[in-house]
Amino acid sequence: MxxxxxxxxxxxxxxxxxxxxxxxxxxxxxxxxxxxxxxxxxxxxxxxxxxxxxxxxxxxxxxxxxxxxxxxxxxxxxxxxxxxxxxxxxxxxxxxxxxxxxxxxxxxxxxxxxxxxxxxxxxxxxxxxxxxxxxxxxxxxxxxxxxxxxxxxxxxxxxxxxxxxxxxxxxxxxxxxxxxxxSLPDLAPSVLEASRPVVEAVGADKSFRRFVFLGSGPLYGIASEAMLKIKEMALEESEAYHSLEYRHGPKSVVDRSTLVVSLMSAAAEVEEKELLKELTSLSARTMVVGPDGSEAAAADGDWFIPLPEADLDDWARALVMVLPGQLLAYQRAVSKGLDPDRPQNLSHVVRLGL
Amino acid sequence: MxxxxxxxxxxxxxxxxxxxxxxxxxxxxxxxxxxxxxxxxxxxxxxxxxxxxxxxxxxxxxxxxxxxxxxxxxxxxxxxxxxxxxxxxxxxxxxxxxxxxxxxxxxxxxxxxxxxxxxxxxxxxxxxxxxxxxxxxxxxxxxxxxxxxxxxxxxxxxxxxxxxxxxxxxxxxxxxxxxxxxSLPDLAPSVLEASRPVVEAVGADKSFRRFVFLGSGPLYGIASEAMLKIKEMALEESEAYHSLEYRHGPKSVVDRSTLVVSLMSAAAEVEEKELLKELTSLSARTMVVGPDGSEAAAADGDWFIPLPEADLDDWARALVMVLPGQLLAYQRAVSKGLDPDRPQNLSHVVRLGL
Missing domain, CATH: 3.40.50.10490 (Glucose-6-phosphate isomerase like protein; domain 1)
Known part of the structure; x- marks a missing residue:
């Protein structure tokens, strides 16, 4: 396999x-x-x-x-x-x-x-x-x-x-x-489970040509990692931004072939939802990863991956939010006939003559 | 016009x-x-x-x-x-x-x-x-x-x-x-002048589909700005990295349609040249912006934009290195029939209801 x-x-x-x-x-x-x-x-x-x-x-x-x-x-x-x-x-x-x-x-x-x-x-x-x-x-x-x-x-x-x-x-x-x-190891299996049908659908959708990951505060590093997974495993165009930064220029290239993945924070939830509405109006498609209770609010989006706890603070949320990005990259690679175990151009350790 | x-x-x-x-x-x-x-x-x-x-x-x-x-x-x-x-x-x-x-x-x-x-x-x-x-x-x-x-x-x-x-x-x-x-205002006109033929050639080259800008230290912000100019004016895929970070994953997607623009620093010059050699071997094409004296070392690259002073420190260098990125974005937009004065989806000031 x-x-x-x-x-x-x-x-x-x-x-x-x-x-x-x-x-x-x-x-x-x-x-x-x-x-x-x-x-x-x-x-x-x-x-x-x-x-x-x-x-x-x-x-x-x-x-x-x-x-x-x-x-x-x-x-x-x-x-x-x-x-x-x-x-x-x-x-x-x-x-x-x-x-x-x-x-x-x-x-x-x-x-x-x-x-x-x-x-x-x-x-x-x-x-x-x-x-x-x-x-x-x-x-x-x-x-x-x-x-x-x-x-x-x-x-x-x-x-x-x-x-x-x-x-x-x-x-x-x-x-x-x-x-x-x-408590996070107990929450992780349900996130892995809930991600599965979503990443299978998105991974197989050949109309996407650009994957954008947005996260605020402690979630920005997680968005950046998802960006890198998509590149390394699936060889796709991908970017990461602090959520609200996306409005300040990068949104200019948004179109129907753009998937915007929002790692929703508790701190900036209201503003992140506003941003998603704007990006949807610019014809982006969206995937939201957020607490279960925010499902209604995410209903405008195309896909939703729920976190089981609604009151998870942003620092704890960061860890479980790593999972959907990894799975999306894996699934995208497999859908394209690539082997995630054998990434192009990369090695296990980077050793330099410094 | x-x-x-x-x-x-x-x-x-x-x-x-x-x-x-x-x-x-x-x-x-x-x-x-x-x-x-x-x-x-x-x-x-x-x-x-x-x-x-x-x-x-x-x-x-x-x-x-x-x-x-x-x-x-x-x-x-x-x-x-x-x-x-x-x-x-x-x-x-x-x-x-x-x-x-x-x-x-x-x-x-x-x-x-x-x-x-x-x-x-x-x-x-x-x-x-x-x-x-x-x-x-x-x-x-x-x-x-x-x-x-x-x-x-x-x-x-x-x-x-x-x-x-x-x-x-x-x-x-x-x-x-x-x-x-x-002293920088006196150096700028020659950088604008030297950039012109290079950005015209690259701007018109329809085989590029990805623009990557690399800079270390104070030049990372400049690389990031060039990334944004390319998006805003020319609606192209573009990314920016701290120079040596590019080896740690992002290089996996490098191919012949990738232009890597290196804003050469004094501090990491040797390592940045090594990196360019590696990227060239992965079939990327390269544009180097660096002091005039480094021309020989940049000869492996495809394009070179010289800075007039060889001993410009990295903080001073940052300012004049803004110019080639702006010109490249402008020229790319014009070559594509876009109007740089009228960027898609953007406004002059971002005002929010915070």
Missing amino acids: PGQHTWKEIQSQPEVWREVLAGVRRRADEIETFFKDPRPVEEIVVLGCGSSYYLSLSAAHAFQRFLGLPARAVPSSEGIFYPEAVFPKDRVFLAVGVSRSGETTETLVALRRAAEFPNGRLASVSCHEESGLGELGGLHLALTAGAETSVVMTRSFSSMLLALQAVAALAAGDRERLELLS | PGQHTWKEIQSQPEVWREVLAGVRRRADEIETFFKDPRPVEEIVVLGCGSSYYLSLSAAHAFQRFLGLPARAVPSSEGIFYPEAVFPKDRVFLAVGVSRSGETTETLVALRRAAEFPNGRLASVSCHEESGLGELGGLHLALTAGAETSVVMTRSFSSMLLALQAVAALAAGDRERLELLS
């Missing part, structure tokens, strides 16, 4: 998330202490490449929101070539490296660059027990349950995001939020 | 930049003082929508590099819906609003949100003497020379970027960098 590894890895996520959370919980005390000792962290920079950068966008949002510290994500290459525009000069910062293999050259080099700052501390996450990232020191999480056979990242993406969200909750001493994250 | 306003506004930039710099210089003392008095700025958040967000990306880079303070750009909508994940809790921050009209709803609301923080201060830049942004208080720059008739932003983009770079130099007490910026 083409794409069997990718398919299995997508479907395994609920179980893998449980293992990831159990692993983080086992180290809860150590993680809580790490952020204060020996020097309290005052700012956070999360570094990754490709999918790892996109999950860093969502993770950085959680760090700033939960901890009240300035936090942002940057591509690892920026940390290498523009360290003075990325790392702060005068306060203790935590550079968090994200890499599935733990061997991505740019992320290793960027973390070494951060370590040269006297005010820099290190943390990292990967999916392998032994890796270059793990050897750099500082706090390291090796999420072996998230490791993958496929070249394209799916469960490693959600696993590393979940682990960083849990770390942010622990660092903030917010056990309630950790409980909320712990 | 179709696109006459856009054409005139693009060509007027050298002269407009002189006026903008003269205006900023006249207020040099006031600007220097503003950053220290009454409460020294400790962090900077630059807010804008669409093109104004993209120029904010480059401006924030300059603020952090010149001032040594944490600085970042975020879309205005993020400041509205996720203020706690955007504005810092415990330090004096400057929220800088960027809007051509000074009336963009999201930017006005985001700045009002920032003003509700006891530790927030305000600054803003627009191209009109009277505007909602100007009435919010704090430091306001009204760059009337940058105002435009066309819906699509061209000289307003470069004017607001230049003004913010000059403000960053002044705030840092860096008069040398201000001199460097002052």
Whole structure:
């Protein structure tokens, strides 16, 4: 079966998330202490490449929101070539490296660059027990349950995001939020199930020539990842925007061959619905992923994938909203006769001579 | 003539930049003082929508590099819906609003949100003497020379970027960098001239179906703006990435119909050249914008637009690198029989009922 590894890895996520959370919980005390000792962290920079950068966008949002510290994500290459525009000069910062293999050259080099700052501390996450990232020191999480056979990242993406969200909750001493994250593995199967007929229909629809993913706040990184999955697996034109940004120029190219996928947030729900109405009037077709209760509001759209909980906050919502994008990309690839396990032009780890 | 306003506004930039710099210089003392008095700025958040967000990306880079303070750009909508994940809790921050009209709803609301923080201060830049942004208080720059008739932003983009770079130099007490910026209006005409034959050839080449713009550091915002120009004026598929990010997934869709435009940086020059070689081997065609001396190295590429100064630093380079993207979009539109002055689906100001 083409794409069997990718398919299995997508479907395994609920179980893998449980293992990831159990692993983080086992180290809860150590993680809580790490952020204060020996020097309290005052700012956070999360570094990754490709999918790892996109999950860093969502993770950085959680760090700033939960901890009240300035936090942002940057591509690892920026940390290498523009360290003075990325790392702060005068306060203790935590550079968090994200890499599935733990061997991505740019992320290793960027973390070494951060370590040269006297005010820099290190943390990292990967999916392998032994890796270059793990050897750099500082706090390291090796999420072996998230490791993958496929070249394209799916469960490693959600696993590393979940682990960083849990770390942010622990660092903030917010056990309630950790409980909320712990409920997500139970919600995931119904999202996988509800996505199936929708992505099969859309995946087979040959009239689409452009896939646009919109998300606000912590959902922007998820929209970006869906954009990348569509490219990597299905070789289609795809883009991602902060939801309301789409009005400021990009909407000019909207037409009937455009599928706009809206990852609905709680924070900007009203405005996102207004935007969808406008895009529908410009003849775009739409797919909404949102809480079950918003179904009526999404009725103007062409497809709707419900999340089982209506009151899921945007940070928790981010994780389950990874699933429809992965499935859509997989299904689109299979419909086109492509093998999601064998993406064109790509390799498992990007190693450079830096 | 179709696109006459856009054409005139693009060509007027050298002269407009002189006026903008003269205006900023006249207020040099006031600007220097503003950053220290009454409460020294400790962090900077630059807010804008669409093109104004993209120029904010480059401006924030300059603020952090010149001032040594944490600085970042975020879309205005993020400041509205996720203020706690955007504005810092415990330090004096400057929220800088960027809007051509000074009336963009999201930017006005985001700045009002920032003003509700006891530790927030305000600054803003627009191209009109009277505007909602100007009435919010704090430091306001009204760059009337940058105002435009066309819906699509061209000289307003470069004017607001230049003004913010000059403000960053002044705030840092860096008069040398201000001199460097002052040399740019003299360099611009040769870049406009050198771009012309290249954008005419590429603009008329009907075999292109995808335009990709790559830039590192302060050039990423410029790449993003070129992406948007191509969409707005020429209705073509277009994307922008931090240069080295392109390897981490997006390159999977590269083919002969892909034009990759590389805005070469000084910081990552070696790696960007390696990347171009790889993309050429995947059958992409390439256009390089870079200092004159790098011509030999760019010889593998299909087109080359030289910058007259070989030792232009990346922050100064950003401004002149705006020009080829604007001209390419203009020329592509005209070649397709579109009118750049009348972009599809867009309006001059985005006003919302927020």
